[in-house]
Amino acid sequence: MAMFANSPAPRAGESASADSSGRQSLRFRTDPFRTGPLACGGDPRDIWTQYALDAQVVGVRRAAPLDSPAAWDPAPAGLTLRRWLRGAGPRTVRPLDVFLHLKSLVPPVRACGHLELRMIDAQEGDDWMVPLAVVAALLDDEPTSDAAASVVAAHSLAPTRRDWVDAARHGLADPQLAALARETMTLALSGLRRLGVPPGVYGVVERFAEHHTMRGLAPAHTRQSERDACPAVPEGVTAS
Known part of the structure; x- marks a missing residue:
């Protein structure tokens, strides 16, 4: 959820803050x-x-x-x-x-x-295949599965509802989640090489990892950073 959060939405009651996965945060506020x-x-x-x-x-x-x-x-x-x-x-x-x-x-x-993984927000362009490929590597490649299980055991991971809610709210802004995401993505990339996925698929995952995960950013964070880096063009001014 934290790696692929991509539906930033204003946080309930906090106009200055946004949830990284607004859709999942909304779902968590229901039954x-x-x-x-x-x-x-x-x-x-x-x-x-x-x-x-x-x-x-x-x-x-x-x-x-x-x-x-x-x-x-x-x-x-x-x-x-x-x-x-x-x-x-x-x-x-x-x-x-x-x-x-x-x-x-x-x-x-x-x-x-x-x-059915319901916590992965819609990705832009070809990035839709990244969560699919990452999960496939974690489940289908035996060395990757074993290594991922060791990571879970080493960190004593047994996420509660609160942990899932925090992942939806903060994405990879949480340092521990960001570190785990980088470790998981590294394992998945190795697994994809062993599985022999087409170069095009591997390239999309690798680019996503470099642009988002390894920088400690979910897609929602990257989108916000890019918006902040591009000041609005004043009305009446044409940008070339």
Whole structure:
């Protein structure tokens, strides 16, 4: 989240400050039962199941088209999927109810038959492939995965919701996050070389790393720095 934050937005109640990932900060200010990170440690399948069961149900679908305003009723207060499955809901749970409930969960990393990374802001130009390549290297290249796991263990990383919120707010302005980002990016670049990715892909990642990560900057910071370095052109003056 800190490496790829790219939606600067005014911070709530602080007009002089901006969140690096405004979209994720906004998401974090909604229902914590469905937006917070999953717990670390243990079997990921068990952790995801418990997370989904304990999340509150958003609504109960009627027998009407999904695009109809009458398609949904508000869920009873405090109704979780677990309680609904145990008979506490307004009717029996159907398979579609479970599917729609799972689609309503938006933690930073979501299991949807694949890993959906919801904390990576939209990147400019070809930079969209950078987070994809970095994550692929961290997951698919065994030496890189082992090295990344050692980094996590060495720093005793078990991020809480507060840590994720801070990453969205500050990006790589946090010195510890900036140092970890540089270490992670270095590992990913080595992994991409071993994976034999096309030179064009590697070049985009390397350029991104040099322009942003290794300088301790998220894209949002770079954009702000470039705006600050270019004074506004007075009205009536033509810039050549």
